[in-house]
Amino acid sequence: MVFKKLSKKDRSTHNITLTNLQLKMEKDKMDKKVIESLTLVFENRLTEMGVEGFQKWLNDLHFRTPEEFLNHDYALAIYDESRSWFEKEVIKLEKETGLPWQEQAEDLKSEDERIRKTQLVLRHRISEMVLDLLG
Structure with missing residues (x-):
């Protein structure tokens, strides 16, 4: 049997469902309020x-921050x-x-560390969830 690594473009997105995302967030032990915020954005x-x-x-998205979390007030409230x-x-x-997180967040624009931390963590964890669901 031959296995080939699927490119990002060839992977099926059928497993990316709201239910699967919620289950993944719970399995990954994300904070309840973070799950609620992400679920609202996803819905x-x-x-x-x-x-x-x-x-x-x-x-x-692939390791980019969803637009909703680029809003500084929203990102700060979630943090x-x-x-x-x-x-x-x-x-x-x-x-x-x-x-160090500062190096990972160099491309994030906010002067507020709390906002940059929020954006960094969310973009990373969302991308990991999607990659896991893609198989």
């Missing part, structure tokens, strides 16, 4: 874009609700990548 996108558009949007979770995740990312 709005799904309604706005339809299933195929939503799946394409998530697949195409404030789940501060300890975000701080733990930043430490995990530093261990996983071997890079």
